[in-house]
Amino acid sequence: MTMLDTLFGLIPAASRGQQWLAEDLQLVNWGGYDGAHRVRFSPGATLLCGGSGSGKSTLMDAYIALMMPHTTPFNGASNGGVTGRPRGEDQRNILSYARGKLDESRTEEGTRMRVLRGDGTDTWTAVAMTWVDHDGSHFSAVRAWYVPAAARVLEETVRVRASAEGPVDLAALDGAAAHRFSDASLRAAGLDPLATDREFSARLHAVLGIGAAGAGSKAMSLLARIQAGQQITTVDDLYKRLVLEEPETLASADAVVAHFDELEGTRQRMLTARQQVAALEPLRGLRLRIAASAERVRLIDALGDLDAPGSPAAVWRAEKRLGLLRDVEAELRERTRFVDAVLREKHALAGAAESERDALAEVLRASGGDRLETAQRELREVQRRLETVRDSRVRLDEDLRALGEETTREAFEGVLARASDAAGAAEAKRDARATYSEAMTQRTAAARELAELEAEERAASQHHDSIPRPLHEAREVIARAAGLSAEDLPYVGELVEVRSEFEPWREAFSLALGGFATTLLLDVAHLGRFRTAIDAVRLPVRLRYEGVQTGLEEVRGLDSSTLPGRLDYRSTPFTGWLQDRLEDRFGFVCVDHADELGRHHLALTLSGQLSQGQRGAHGGHGAASVLGFSNARRLRELSALVETARARSTAATAASRVAEEALDAIEDRLTRFARITRVSWDQVDVDSLVAEQERWTAVLGEVAEANPELARLQEQIAELRERTERLRQEIARASVERERIEAEWAVVVDDVDASQATLDAAERAGRELHDDERAFLDARFTLTEAAASGSASDVLVRFDAALASAAQRLEEDRRSAAQAHEQQRESVGRIMAGFLDRWPNPNLIVDPEASAGDFERLLDALETSGLHRLESEWRDSLLTLSGNDLTSFDSTLGRSLREIRERIEPINVIMQDLPFYDDGHRLQITTRENQSEVRRRFRRELREVRAQIQAVATEEEREQVYRRMSRLIQRLRRTAPDFGDLVDVRNHVRVSAERVDALTRAHVALYDHIGEKSGGESQELIAFIVGAALRYQLGDAGADRPRYAPVFLDEALIKADAHFTARAIGAWRGLGFQLVIGAPNDKYSAIEPHVEVEYDILKDTRGRSWARPKVGLAD
Known part of the structure; x- marks a missing residue:
């Protein structure tokens, strides 16, 4: 096209x-x-009117x-x-x-x-x-x-x-x-x-x-918003909602955020890769250590036992010992030569000294030396005897002082006379020993009594009754055997207590009840099982028990003149039965005098005498009472008994100590008498021996004075005798050393033969010691330089000592290696488990053996890709790219603001030729930028971050600008609280309309808040602004009329009167649009005069609608 x-x-x-x-x-x-x-x-305007829902x-x-x-x-x-x-x-x-x-209706199957x-x-x-x-x-x-x-x-x-x-x-x-x-x-x-x-x-x-340059979708979007007829209160809202599309800044911000997130995701992957590398890097070292540990275990297992014939360890030991034994043989050979030379020398010197001594002795005898020698001999004997006598005299002096006697011959003989009286001494010793034995018996009995009473006191403090401890212990034994608790087996005495006003009758009641007070009660339902369970139990005390009916009703208000009425009862399942039994068998009437006993069939006095018809009983006073379910009285009794027993124990201990001291004194006296009787006075007469010593000393002086040379000859002979003795001792020591060397040499020869035999056997069997085995044993058992110094024998001893614990050390080495191997496997397993916990991977499992290669390959892949090392390079790229994104976004912000202003110009051009309000005025749209400190800071931060990105030089600066840029980009997310204010440039300007003079363009009136205008004025204003905007969007702003004319208005123009409705429709018609208007039945009267075709929209009772022409077109 x-x-x-x-x-x-x-x-x-x-x-x-x-x-x-x-x-x-x-x-x-x-x-x-x-x-x-x-x-x-109609080519002009068509009206569709009808009721709501028609x-x-x-x-x-x-x-x-x-x-x-x-x-x-x-x-x-x-x-x-x-x-x-x-x-x-x-x-x-x-x-x-x-x-x-x-419509919809509710059915059993749901909404239909x-x-x-x-x-x-x-x-x-x-x-x-x-x-x-x-x-x-x-x-x-x-x-x-x-x-x-x-x-x-x-x-x-x-x-x-x-x-x-x-x-x-x-x-x-x-x-x-x-x-x-x-x-x-x-x-x-x-x-x-x-x-x-x-x-x-x-x-x-x-x-x-529809639409310029293929922008038909924008024109259709505006037509849809116009048709919806949404409630609008301001010109600013009207213009932004109906005329302006979503600005490019939103998409630009999304692109910045998306790009940053993409790069940030890459960064996170890099960080993850770095963390994964850090987590997996220890695996390599661990695998090496695991291999080393396994190799150490294998090596030690291969070495075998040092004592096992033919094992590599035994071969190594034989090699080492053979070399050391050769050194020891050489050392022993040298030592043998040295000792033989010493023996020859010492024998020659000893012979010469003996010859010289014999010659001098002959000279001494010829010079009168016999008398001198005799005197010397006698003097030596006297001195020897004197030392023995003095020792005996010291012991005698000590014994006599202990007996109160002086050390004289007369006192000694008197003591001997007294010591001969054996019969008297034995009798005194028997008396002392008997006294000591009696004192010890009393001391033991008193201590036993005190211990029993203290134990009884401790036991009583743990029970709220007066039952003796042995009975408690016996009950615990049979209760465990029968599978019952102590509460299931009460004693009668635990269930009753003497009422406080009848406390003086306690002993009488105890005597009257007798053994019944220590009878065990148990539920008759348990009786058969109880008898079977306790039959094999052995008890030190004999227990009586009775199976009773439990749960009987307790009786209140018993007769206080009888024994049962003067007791309090603990409420238990057994109490009702016990009251019946006491009433039946122990219903004694309590009387004050014995002459009253005969008046009653059962009676009891305060002293404990009872009568049962013609029979009676009395006595047994002083026994401890077992009645009561409180332990206070029992504890008071036991406390007094304990204090008394403690005093008796203290006195008995003191008496036994005195008796013991008396017995020790008698035994000491008799012992000293016995020692004295074994000594004669000659054995302790020091004075006579001192006199004899002085006499022989005088003889020596006389001989020396008569011949002065004798002393010199004696000295020479003595010196030669000592020299000869010393040389003979040295010869003996050298001979012993020679024998020791020979014996040691024999052992060494045997060891050499054994080591050589081990090596020969290994060579014949072809068993060689591998280098790694030899290196391990050398490193583990070779002596240090200090230990290897010294004689060859010492080195051999140290080597053998080192090998003495070799088996234990090798076992410890193996255990240590095995433990290290297991610990390192566990470490590998923990690393694998931790890795998979953080980064699950179905292709990997936690298995230190099977998966180790997989994990290492993963580590190699991570290191090869280098992701974890690219963070710095990545951050540079991120900063550069994100800086470019921010630059582009900043430019988009400025450009989008300009586009909003530029969008207004062609619309104003369209409206400047359309009369508004009257023929002398026109409507123009103006904009005013909303000043915001937040937006200014935001734009300034944009520029500063861009500048920082360009100026970054160091890693620290790069990290700082990255964090700042990241915070800035967070504000560009649609979820950010100030996203609309910062990014949506429609919020940066305020749009208003003003009425100006058609000729001078002078300002006449401002139109800002549509809600302040009347319905008609609002409709006219909306028609002018939206109509002009629609002409612009349709791309026919410069044409006489729009190429696409239809505009549908649903429930629009219904709030204006005829005048303003005419002006609004005129505005739309003046802009060249064909109108199709929908209006309710009661709100179309102002529209009707200005349309060419009108339809009534009708609906029948079955819900069918049709359009009936009210004013139709000619066929």
Whole structure:
């Protein structure tokens, strides 16, 4: 199609001076319009009037269904309160129109829709419009839908889009409907089917000349908004909602955000890759350590035991020891030569010293040395005896002092005489021992009594009764055996308490009840099982028990003159039975005097004497009472007994200590007597031996004075004797060393043979020690440099000592390696599990052996791709690209603002030739920019961020500008709270209208708030502004009339009087438009004079609508 470039853009060449007028609208099965219907339109204005719900909007919606995209909602005049998707199930839609929906009703199966047609059967519907040009040319457009009975959504229908060069008759489509609107059937009906909505719209826009430069969708969108007739209160709102489309800034912001999100997503993938690499990198080291640990375990297993013949470890030890043994042999050989030389030297020196000593001894004897030698010998003997006697004298002095005697011969003999009296001493010892034994017996008995009483006191404090501890313990044993609790086995004494006013009778009541007070009661229902359970139980005390009937009613107000009436009872299941038993067998009358006993069959005195007819009993006083379900009295009694027992125990302890000291004193005296009797006075006579020592000392002096040379000779002989002895000792030591060396050499020879045999056996068997095995053992057991220094024997000893724990150390090494292997496997498993927890991958499993290669390949792939290392390069690209996006967005903001102002100019040009208000005035649209500090800061930040992006130099600056840019882009998201104020440039300007003088263009009046004007003024104002805008959108602003003339107004022009309605319709007509107006019955009177054709829209009781011409066109 040929287009011409005009002031208002590219428009079809065929549109000059031409105009397409709507000739008629045809419906088949559309809503309430059942069957075929045709509505013919006036070239000027047509009025559709009718009551609410009669079908006016249904006709209007037919036009929308034919011409508008599927996003345009139906029934725009009344859909303001309806929510949901346009033409969705919550609104009027094609399916509801096709079936003629009447209403909905509730049934047992749920909500059911009542329809005119298509209830369980297929149906079809169609809408068509025919336009006529000034030269009589016709063009028709058709939309039709074949609706199967099961269709629930539009996609399940057969949709038809078709056109025709000339008029059409929709009723003729009935035959095509029988073929489900196949293309062949449509062509047979004279239609040209089109495949898509886009092709259909393009065909209509091209033929009818709708929109400049192919912008027909904008013109149709404006026509839809005009038809909807939405409530508008300001000129600004009118212009922005009806004239302006969504600005380019919104799409530009979306593009900026989308681009940033795309790059940010790449960044997140990079960060994820970096985290994955960091998470997986330890796997390599762990795998190496796992392999090393496994190799260590294998190596140790292969080495075997050092003591196992033929094992690699044994071969290694034989090699090492053989070398050390050779060194020891050489060392022993050298030591043997040295010791032999020493022995020869010492033997020669000893022989020479003996010869010299014998010669000097002969000289000494010839010079009178025999007397001197005798004196010396005797003096040595006296000195020896004197030391022994002095020791005995010290012990004797100590014993005599202990016995109170002095150390004289007379005192000694007196003590011996007294010590000979054995019979008296034995009797005294027996008496002391008997006294000590009696004291210890009393001490033990007192301590035992105190311990028992203290235990009884502790036990009593844990029970709220007066039952002795042994009975409690016995009950616990049989209760456990029978599977019962202590509460199931009460003693009679636990269930009763002497009333406080009868406390003096406690002992009498205890004596009267006797053993019955310590009888166990149990439910008779448990008796058989109880007897069986306790039969094998052994008890230190004998227990009596009785099976009783539980749950009997308790008796109140017993006779207080009898024993049962003077007791309080604890409320238990056993209490009722116990009261009956006491009344029956222990109903003793309490009397004050014994002479009253005979007056009653059963009677009891305060002293405890009782009578039972001719029988009676008395005595047993002093026993502890077991009556009471409170332990206070029992604790007081026990406390007093404990204090008494503690005093007796203290006294007994002191008496036993005194007896013990007396027995020790007698035993000490007798022991000293016994020692003295074993000594004679000669054995302790120090004085006589001192005198003998002085006599021999004098003899030595006399001999020395007679021959001075004898002393020198004696000294020389003594010195030679000592030298000879010393040399013989040295010879002995050297001989021992020689023997030790020989013995050690024999052992070494045996060890050499054993080591060599091990090596020979290994060589014959072909067992070689591998280098890694030798290196491991060398590193593990080779001595340090300090330990390897010293003699060869010491080194061998240290080596053997090191190997003594070799088996344990090897086992520890193996265990350590195995543990390390397992720990490293667990670490690998944890890394794998942690990785899959953060980044699930169905192709990977947590298996340190089977999946290790998969994880390493993944790591290799991550490192090969280098994603985790590209963040810096990526950030540079992100900043550059996003900076360009921000620059483009900033330019779009300015350009869109200019476009809003530029859009107004052609509209004002159109309106400057149209009289407004009267012939002397015109209407013009003006704009005023809304100043906003938030927007100014936003634009300023845009520019600053762009400048920062260009100036960034360091990594820190790059990170700062990235974060700032990220915050800025967050404000460009549609979900941002200030998105509309910052991005939608329609909010940056305020649009108003003003009335100006037609000649001078001087300002006369301002039109801003439409709601402040009357209905007529508002309609006129809207007609001028929207009509002019529509002319501009249709692309015919410079033509005498628009190429596409039809404008549908649903419930418009209904608030104005005749004058302003005439002006509004005149405005539309003056702009060259053909009007189709829908109005309710009670609001069309002001419109009626200004239309050429009028239809009444009617509906019958069955819900069927039709259009009846009230003022029709001539045929």
